[in-house]
Amino acid sequence: xxxxxxxxxxxxxxxxxxxxxxxxxxxxxxxxxxxxxxxDTPMQMVHQPFDIGKRxxxxxxxxxxxxxxxxxxxxxxxxxFTSQDELNETGYNKVYKLSYQMLDSTMAALKKYPExxxxxxxxxxxxxxxxxxxxxxxxGMENGYPLAKDISRVxxxxxxxxxxxxxxxxxxxDICDSSTDPDGPIHNGLSDFGKEVVxxxxxLGMIVDVSHISDKSFYDVIELSNAPVIASHSSxxxxxxxxxxxxxxxxxxxxxxxxxxxxxxxxxxxxxADTTSLNYIKMEELRKKYNNFKYxxxxxxxxxxxxxxSINANFPPVLPPIVEAVDHIDYVVKLVGIxxxxxxxxxxxxxxxxxxxxxAAFPKITDELIKRGYTPKEINxxxxxxxxxxxxxxxKVVER
Numbered sequence: 001x002x003x004x005x006x007x008x009x010x011x012x013x014x015x016x017x018x019x020x021x022x023x024x025x026x027x028x029x030x031x032x033x034x035x036x037x038x039x040d041t042p043m044q045m046v047h048q049p050f051d052i053g054k055r056x057x058x059x060x061x062x063x064x065x066x067x068x069x070x071x072x073x074x075x076x077x078x079x080x081f082t083s084q085d086e087l088n089e090t091g092y093n094k095v096y097k098l099s100y101q102m103l104d105s106t107m108a109a110l111k112k113y114p115e116x117x118x119x120x121x122x123x124x125x126x127x128x129x130x131x132x133x134x135x136x137x138x139x140g141m142e143n144g145y146p147l148a149k150d151i152s153r154v155x156x157x158x159x160x161x162x163x164x165x166x167x168x169x170x171x172x173x174d175i176c177d178s179s180t181d182p183d184g185p186i187h188n189g190l191s192d193f194g195k196e197v198v199x200x201x202x203x204l205g206m207i208v209d210v211s212h213i214s215d216k217s218f219y220d221v222i223e224l225s226n227a228p229v230i231a232s233h234s235s236x237x238x239x240x241x242x243x244x245x246x247x248x249x250x251x252x253x254x255x256x257x258x259x260x261x262x263x264x265x266x267x268x269x270x271x272x273a274d275t276t277s278l279n280y281i282k283m284e285e286l287r288k289k290y291n292n293f294k295y296x297x298x299x300x301x302x303x304x305x306x307x308x309x310s311i312n313a314n315f316p317p318v319l320p321p322i323v324e325a326v327d328h329i330d331y332v333v334k335l336v337g338i339x340x341x342x343x344x345x346x347x348x349x350x351x352x353x354x355x356x357x358x359x360a361a362f363p364k365i366t367d368e369l370i371k372r373g374y375t376p377k378e379i380n381x382x383x384x385x386x387x388x389x390x391x392x393x394x395x396k397v398v399e400r
Contacts, residue, residue: 028376029366033126033384035075036359037262037342038140038211038233039063040349042078042102045109047305053113058357062347065109065116068135071362074384075126075136077232078106080162081349082143083293084171084178092148099146103139103160110137121161123391126384140209140232142349143169149193154200163391164207166232167194167217171292176217179243182292189216195224202226205398207391210234210254211244211264211344218250227397228258228390233344233351235261235269236328242269248335255336258393260386262344263328266351270328271320278315286311319354326368329382338378342387 041063044050055066068076080102082095110119118129120136129136139161145168147153154165168178175194177185190198198221201208208229210218221229231254237245246254251261264270273280286307287293295301332341345351347359356364369379 025367025370026363028370028379029072029363029383031376032072032366032380033075033130033388034071034073034362035077035126035342035384035387036073036345036347036362037077037230037387038079038142038264038344038349039076039347039351039359040079040081040142041076041347042106043081044348045105046098046101047302052109053116058352058360062345062352062358065113065135067358067360069116069133071359073135073359073362074130075120075138076359077138077140077164077344078102079140079142079166079232079349080146082145082169083295084143084145084169084173085294087174089148092146095143095146096148096153099141099157106137106139119161121163123388123395126388138163140164140166142166142209143173143212144175144197145169145173147175147197149174151193151196151200154197154206155204158204158206162206164209164230164232165197165201166209166211167197167213167221169212171294176220177214178212178217179214180212181214185214185216187217189214190220190224195220198224202394202397205395207394215247215250218246219253222253222257225257227394228260229254230259230387230390231261231344233262233264233266233346235264235325236331239328239331240269240272242272245269251332251335251340255340258390260340260342260390261332262342262387263325263332264344264346264351265325265353265356266346266349267317267319267353268350270325270353274318277318279311279317282311282315283308319352321354322356322365322368325353325356326365326372329369330372338381339386339389342382342384 044061052064056064080099082098085091117135117137120138126136141162144165167175171181172178172186175197176190177187198208208225209232210221210229211231211234235245237247290304329341
């Protein structure tokens with residue numbers, strides 16, 4: 001009888017301490033300024049009927065206003081993403097129009113659901129919006145392709161609220177070479193136009209994003225920019241040997257510039273890809289079928305997206321867990337210190353982990369950081385203040 005009572009009180013004590021620990025972790029997450037620096041959610045609102053004010057299942061989407069609130073997200077960057085196509089007027093006009101469709105859809109969503117979110121354009125905006133219990137929505141542009149060769153468009157998009165430009169995507173454009181273009185470089189880094197783009201972004205107070213760009217393009221940006229830069233969604237190449245990830249030397253140069261690498265929680269950038277998996281094989285077949293997702297027309301783009309969803313449904317990828325993503329954070333901290341790392345999920349653009357499928361699950365990342373001994377102050381830096389430091393410095397460069 002005594003043994004039974006002892007077991008009961010031991011179990012009760014474990015439950016009580018466990019609940020206390022959960023509350024402590026939740027408090028740490030709640031008090032942090034949580035900023036996700038990259039999602040592709042505007043694509044959801046353009047490419048399919050999607051009501052961002054309603055809660056969705058993680059299998060269908062990763063971000064909506066209710067789940068941003070559940071995940072304790074204070075700010076998120078919605079990227080106006082355009083895939084790379086031909087460098088001609090037809091291509092420029094198509095993606096310019098698409099950028100405005102995503103921009104207009106985002107503005108319409110904010111107007112429809114003012115109780116959930118507000119547009120933000122300055123670094124300090126997040127604090128006031130968070131105090132109202134809302135999420136600050138910042139705008140980024142993933143791929144400078146819509147700029148065409150018109151330098152005035154940098155200011156045009158800045159005036160519309162865009163606060164960073166990811167200079168290119170998976171293929172070369174007029175600004176710079178990509179890290180993953182199958183045909184190799186065409187500029188040997190930044191083009192002359194690309195150098196003008198970086199200078200204009202510095203002048204306006206727009207953050208330069210080096211995710212996706214080639215190593216040579218990165219070093220050109222580091223040398224040229226008068227302000228610190230970010231990698232809005234990149235991870236560590238020494239852990240996962242993907243050309244999209246950053247080498248140790250690149251991370252060091254980024255930190256020396258005062259910048260920050262926002263760890264991307266997309267499986268292929270966290271763990272080396274399993275090239276024998278059916279998901280990988282089918283996706284490579286799809287990539288070849290659509291010429292590295294270079295679409296001839298809108299119908300072909302829709303067909304490719306439908307096939308992409310079908311592959312993931314029928315041959316789901318084996319995703320890495322949170323612990324492997326936090327390994328990347330640990331690596332950066334040991335390499336350059338706590339002040340130069342953050343998180344950019346790439347949700348709705350491929351991002352997601354086995355135990356962090358959407359923004360509602362972000363507190364689990366905080367749990368893992370606490371397990372590894374990070375203090376609340378350090379966790380706040382990782383979740384938002386490191387990025388905020390860069391954002392504020394970019395603004396100060398303009399003032400100076």
